[in-house]
Amino acid sequence: MDYPKTKSFSRNALSQLLPLDTESLNEIIDYTLHLGSPHAIESHLLDILGTSDESLSFVTQFLKLKQEEDDAYAKKTSKQRMSLTKKPAISNQPVTKKSPAWKVDSTESQPSRKPLTRVDPKKTASTTSQLMNEPHMVLNAKQAKRGKRKNMDNLKDIEAALQDLELAEAQNQANRKCDCMGQRHPLFDVVPNCLNCGKIICVKEGLQPCSFCGQQLLPETDREEIRSILLKERDTLEHNKELLAERKLPSQSPPPVKEKKKKITVRSSAGKFWDEQKEALAALEDEKKRQKQEQLQKEMHEKEVKEQEEELKKYEKMKRINEKHDNDLLVAQQRLETLLDFQATGAERTKIIDRAADYDLPTSSSSMWLSPVERALQLKRQQKQLRKQESAEESRKGRGRRVMEMVIVNGKAQMVENTTYSKSDDEEDENSIQELESKINVSKLAEEADQSKQVWNYELDAAKWEKPVYMGNQQSGTLVDTAPPSRLQVSKGGDEMDLVVALP
The missing domain is CATH 1.20.5 (Single alpha-helices involved in coiled-coils or other helix-helix interfaces)
Known part of the structure; x- marks a missing residue:
């Protein structure tokens, strides 16, 4: 089915939103129309265009035009089917007598009676869903929205990630091919390039088999692990959402009890009222400062006492060791304590502070050597940063x-x-x-513990090698007659006059 109105509108709108040529725009529009479901179309367009106001308005208008053309096509096909199945009626009219033209037939003057039909169910009947949707059974719109606002963003993020994985596994999806190498379209953040052939993957190709070598960009195991993590988070969020909705039901929640307001009265003369109020406020501030200072002093004193107790314990321990053992054992004991201390706090000491990773943007390409849990962590961080940018934009507006x-x-x-x-x-x-x-x-x-258990085995390593066997030449037993060396040495440089006589 062709969508002329939708294609013309989307071509003009996308040319203003994306810096692409008409051929690329037509490919994007055709692929989007072949997706089918409105949810898949919406997620695909939002992944390409983002969540700005212009992109949202374009998506809504696109879905509206597509729905209108689908309805028109369905009506047209239904009419054609009805016309094909309809049979022509046979006319058995009796022969009537001729009458003057100025006389009106009595049958024509009488109004035609409508055939008896069943009662319209829309006017009399009422279903259970309509009874459930009556005003006394429906929550107030404001009360229903309060429970949804809290976890809506997280649910949207998880649904978008799951939708990407499901679209990648669809069998009827046509393979998309683009050779822009990230120059025309932005990079695909989840898998920026193929691990088999190294081809750069853009947003247009997305999560599908590589268009060059045909290998899967993400293994099936990694994809299943990412999906399981996201599904667990979605289930927890939906469960919390249901609990909040149950708490806010008007039938279950008791009526709020109005708290009695406390009134503070100050009896004094009219002229000294403000002076007394000022003195009372100053006294309250002084009291708060004094309490804070006392609390700080108390905490410092407790900290000093603990440090002194620890030092005394160490001193007593060292004293007992000196009394019983020699100096070598004392040095070994100190070395053991330092090593145990390093082992206990080694994670903090060897921690690498990567400031570039702390400020990782969604546009930056991710590493291909990450595990599925690390990929999910990176997606959560990127979604958090995008949400912060949106909140900053709202506060600015x-x-x-x-x-x-x-x-x-x-x-x-x-x-x-x-x-x-x-x-x-x-x-x-x-x-x-x-x-x-x-x-x-x-x-x-x-993994580090498993690697530390691997110890070099001398016997296994020696079994891998074989001793070398030296084989002699088969013709070594034969005697070779060699001429005695000459007693004259003649130079080979081309000078015939240079002769050296070898003395006996």
Whole structure:
């Protein structure tokens, strides 16, 4: 099926959003129309264009035009089928008498009766879903949205990653080929190049077999592990979402109890009211400062006491060792303690601070030697950075949450407008990132432990080699007659006059 309206609109709009030629734009449009489901089309276009306002408006208009053309095509095909299945009616009209032209037939003047049909179910019947959707059974829109805002971003990220993996495994998907080598289209961040032939993969080709050598870009095991990790995170987020929705149901939640407001009254004369208030506020500030200083002094004292106790324990231990053993044993004991200390804190000492990795952007190409857990960790970090950029953009545009703060100074109330930001999403991202990092550290420690157990075996290594056997020449037993050397040495440089006589 051709989509003339959709193709013309998308060609004009994409030429303004992407710096590509018409041939590349036509290929992108044809591939997008062959995807079928609106969710797959939306995820594919958002991966290419991003999540800006212009791209979102283009995606909505694209889906709308495609749906209109699909509906028109379905209506057209249904009409054609009805016309083919319809049979011509046989006319058995009786012969009527001739009458003057000015007389009107009585049958024509009477209104035609409509055939009896069943009662329209839309007017009388009501289904269970309609009864469930009545106003008294439906939650308020604001109450329903409050539980969705918290984990919507994480669910969108996980759904997008799962959609990429599912689209890569579709059998009916046509292979896309592009030889721009990352010059015309941006690089594909998950797999920037093929491990078999080294071909650079762009966004247009995506997660599919290599168009040059035909090998899979990601092994099936890595793909399954990434999918399992993302599915687990999605299940946990959906479970938390359901719990929040159950807590906010009006039937289960008890009515809120209004707290009694406390009123503070100060009885004094009219002239000294502000002076007394100022003195009371100053006294409260002094009291808070004094409490903070006392708390700090107490903590410092406890810390010093602990350090002194540890030093005394070490001194007593060393004293017992000196009394019982010689100096060599004392040196060995000290060496053992230092080695054990290094082993306990070796991870922190050998930690590499890579500031470039801390500020890794989504546009930068990832390493091809990462494990599936490290790939998932990198995706989470990139999604967190994108979310921070979006929140900064919203705050710059003035769409952030604002809170009015009242400050009383010198008996005057001043209203200050502050902007606040929710930290729930950042905390969830940090928790998930820490869990993935802990998994990576555990796996690395296990690998190091396995490698440390490998010891060189002398017998196995000696069994690999064989002693050399020297074979003599078969003609070594035969005697060879050699002429005696000449007693004259003649130079071979071309000078015949140079002769050296060998003395006996």
